[in-house]
Amino acid sequence: MSKWTQQQTQTQAKTMYINRDLSWIEFNRRVLEEAQDGSTPLLERIKFLSIVSTNLDEFMSVRVAGITDQLKAGYAKKDFTGYTPEGLLRRIMKRTGKMVQEQYKTFRELSRALAKEGIIFTDNADLTPNQKKLMDHYFHDYVFPVLTPMAVDQSRPFPLVHSLNLYLAVTLLREGDAPDEEPYFAIVQVPSNLPRLIKVPARANSVKQEFVLLEDLIETHIRTMFAGYVPISVDPFRLTRNADLTLDEEGAEDLLEEIEKELKRRRWGSPVRLEVQKGFHPYALDMLKEEFEIGENVFEIDGPIDLSYLMKLSASLPDFDHLRYPRLEPAYPYELEEADDLFEALRRQDVLVYHPYESFDVVCDFIEQAAGDPDVMAIKMTLYRVSGNSTIVSALARAAEAGKQVTAVVELKARFDEERNIAWARQLEKAGCHVVYGLVGLKTHAKILLVVRQEQDGLRRYVHVGTGNYNDNTARLYTDVGLFTSNPVIGEDASVLFNEMTGYSAPHDWQAFGVAPADMKTKLLGLIAREAENAAAGRPARIIAKMNSLSNQEMVDKLYEASRAGVPIELIVRGVCCLKPGVPGYSETISVRSVVDRFLEHSRIFYFENGGDPEVWLSSSDWMTRNLTRRIELMCPVLDPRLKETVIRILRLSLTDNVKARILTPNGQYVRGTAEEPAAPLRSQFEAQRIVTWKRPNDSA
Template identity: 85%
Template sequence: MQPFIQAKSKYMNRDLSWIEFNRRVLEEAQDATTPLLERIKFLSIVSTNLDEFMSVRVAGLTDQLRAGYTKTDFTGYTPEGLLRRIMKRTGKMVQEQYRTFRELTRALAKEGLIFTECEDLTPTQKKLMDTYFHDYVFPVLTPMAVDQSRPFPLVHSLNLYLAVTLLREGDAPDEEPYFAIIQVPSNLPRTIKIPSRAGSAKMEFVLLEDLIKTHIGTMFAGYTPISVDSFRLTRNADLTLDEEGAEDLLEEIEKELKRRRWGSPVRLEVQRGFHPYALDTLKEEFETGDNIFIIEGPVDLSFLMKLSSSLPGYEQLRYPKLEPVYPLEFDEADDYFEVLRRKDVLVYHPYESFDAVTDFIDQAAGDKDVMAIKMTLYRVSGNSAIIGALARAAEAGKQVTVIVELKARFDEERNIAWARQLEKAGCHVVYGLVGLKTHAKIMLVVRQEQDGLRRYVHVGTGNYNDNTARLYTDIGLFTCNPVIGEDASVLFNEMTGYSAPHDWQAFGVAPNDMRSKLFQLMAREAENAAAGKPARIIAKMNSLSHQEMVDELYEASKAGVSIDLIIRGVCCLKPGVPELSESITVRSIVDRFLEHSRIFYFENGGDPEVWLSSADWMTRNLTRRIELMCPVHDPELKATIIQILRLSLTDNVKARILTPSGQYVRPAVEGEPLRSQFEAQIIRTWKRKSPSV
């Protein structure tokens, strides 16, 4: 793999760095030591990652080109030059992805899981599939002809379609063909399990689109299908909101979601061997230019995610089940408030159960002494216990305030539904501030106690979502520290009312304060290094793309600060460059769980400070979002977080090290292999240890 950065630039390009991240996800699908059904899951993730990248990032570059924008970004790329490189590299990645798919289908077949073509079915199987098609599939299909009297129908983004090229019976072969499209129903299973052959223990599947192709003639009486080809269109999915002029933000977002259906085309995926007439018709309609991907297999591999998780049995082809433990501090407690009055509590997901968060809210909802509950909601699961608890609290007469972020990309519709449900229950629902997304993860419970009102706070690195808490690594802190509680009250007042920027006692808050606070902490490390004191920065996050943050890290490195960055995805910083970043290392960990926690460590001359945050060091997080970073004061909890960082820094199985050339390489294994996510599963035994980094 060739280096992907400009030789003279001291920065990596954000979008090209993202492609390298998705390549690391693909490597997990290619890794023979990864269980087989987990490998096909990673292959699915590659597809869904690329879908979002195309519908947002590539769509934005396409818009810039159409607008005639030619300026270079801070990494030295023009929109045209960057788009050309993106399409070339993603094209190669898709080819590699489908080579991997073919390899994995062969491996699945050896395990008795077989993708079968309809023409290869036995007569008995064919008869059963004929019945299934006529009973369940045919009634929901709608062939849509395209001709002079019937204009091209709306093609939904990221939906699978069939392009049907036909000749009327009696027409000569050289006559201009007829053309129609059929949407493959997204509300039917993409993979159909076929009854086993007699005496066989193997499990066979056909794809829904192949079943439709086999029966395509039943929908075009009097015509002969000469080609039936799969295709999929990706449209621009980024919302363009006039928040200043919107009288009702909820209604404005609902309108924009409807307009998203007609977003400008960005990418066209077509199956290998697509009929030339059909392809010309699609190219003329969608005007995607060169953004066409020829697919060597089933179009859209996202269906593999559901297949891998829904198959009964085959546990030997999956990771061993992880049962989250209930946090020790709460395990036998009847009163969470009593526990928190004694000490702060840290919860590390998914190794510790997210039930601790929902149970805490549930207790607060039913506690007669709780006066108010306030929290932010960015992404919530489809059947959230949190929503029910908040509704019960409001119905019980408590003051419940919920800041629902309606602009959480691709979760807008779900959040609108939650907002309406909460309002019906009597909650005060606030949709955030104009021009800013509310991305902070915080909950405040105000309780009347014998010595007065006391504030209980939960801050987290991830969303209040019980589903993702089983799949992402995140950290939550429970505390009744009065300083943190006071800052939490002020933060909610700023988000819901009119309040001047606050002089925070504990928090760092974006967009007004966090960046400057981080700069101050970095500068302090540089001063300590110059004075011969211990100086170190460790930062764990998802992405680093803010130019000023990169520059500040460069300055700290030049001053002699040791800097270790654990960045799962995008990284615009070049580590290990002489006289620029010699003391900086960057590593990425892609493993069973999505590394999602944001942790910042500053040595502080031997008295370390540790912060938890909702924010990556990206421009959008630091300038266009309400974000939060919160200090961890308790020495035992600091030690736990330091242990988490230490595990990440010593991982030599799933870590990749970023080189100055832009390549990610596996570290040399010295001594015993160490896989940080597997070591973290023994959290009960090391949670109270006090290791050094």
């Protein structure tokens, strides 16, 4: 390749693609905008501010950690978007630094707004004498007994600092030492098993609610731990370590044990980011930077480190519902609300469920009925992220104890849920379930449940496929679509899929499904190519795709090809998007929008016009390389015409949202809806609450 061609290719990469990690930062900025939006209820704004922090923690401990590892290994090759690891890391740190500054500016504004509502973050010095006395008692009764000061000197090496835990760096002088003596140094871990935000007993005749931070209370009493020394500075800090698991799956005799070992190793992951509070003592900062070898990845925080505690605050104020969104009561799907026997109802018709507007209880009820039904022979399902008190796991255990064949494909490598999934796996095995940990080298991310039942005319399969996890907690917070069906073709594909996941089975020619890594990408590329052929031939052509992320280069390039052929393409991508829309000669017919609102948009839905005979698919998969090549993923067609129309209506809502939708511009920036949008405000998540009305046969809207 000539030097000119290389330069042209590099210029094209930066012109035609948006970097995945820089795109993610833009997504987190959209979350921050929700915290800044004055039309959002105040406690909901606090919640969004918390989400910005937890999002950034995961990004740093996984994505930035991976880039840091590339740098340490001397990797300097550019990715398909034109960035080297060094250049990318420099831009990431600059942009996240600005975001954090903006986040804390927003925090100060929201703190003032909360104070006007009677919710006050206070300092120990501002408490009344009686309040101070009560907080002293709280410290000595509940906090002091669990604190452990850890000195650092020649005889006591630097203690292990856990990732994403809050600590206090204490700089001290011995009583009587001159101010210019070299100070002593110690750290104190802020207990993570105590409330971070402590409610202060109310002042006399006051209805205001006051809170102090646990680290501030400890700092007030710091001398109780260092008798004979004078603290000259007490500074909060937090370290982020590399949290990505590196497993030798092929060499592991027992995957569960290998993951448990790796989780312990995670405590010693290499440092990635150091957060210190503004005004940190220089001696203490030098100690930390030397110990962690952190370089320049130090964030100075102008406020409390780690705002994730605001999530609990938002949920813990029962008398402030006027500062929240109105409570949503999910409706039970009307097709099943009168059904005493869910199997009988599903023999008559397929049923589509749209969470959180429709209740996840129907999924739990279906599994519980299957567990107790003497005619059910087998239950098989995948479990990726499960709630802490799962009725589904309990029902599976009861079914196994009743003698049914119960198979659970539990994904032990679901990031940050590994320990919980290990516990569930052991509970299920103890009850007699067949627990499978998936295939070597692949995460099992498909969402599917299969029930095999003996009926008068033989065995019948009932299937549930979804876009989200079998988790009743997230089903109240995420928008996801689930499909119940007894369609025999889908049932046969479901059986084969479980056989592939649990045993030895040759690649299958799927009748209905698209399955990754076997053929889903090939099928999607073929569907996109078909639309391009139809457009070129003058037949109806259109693509609508809703997903969380679009970052696979081959998928992006195929969409560019379809656009050049004249296919109208409307993408609804919540988070990362590496495609640039509206670029002359490449993507003129492509639009990209992101909806960030009360609920996390999580459903993956694909629509292909197919020459006037539309196809609609539900999927567990985003269009990312990891989903298409390194995970077991599933996409399933919606065959019932009425349900297909409901799914199209869901897509149409997102495409006409002009309140919470942001439009991606060719320069990689997101802007609010343009003047071309409908004049009347339309907020898709609020309108979607009418889902039950849409689905009733007499709805003519």
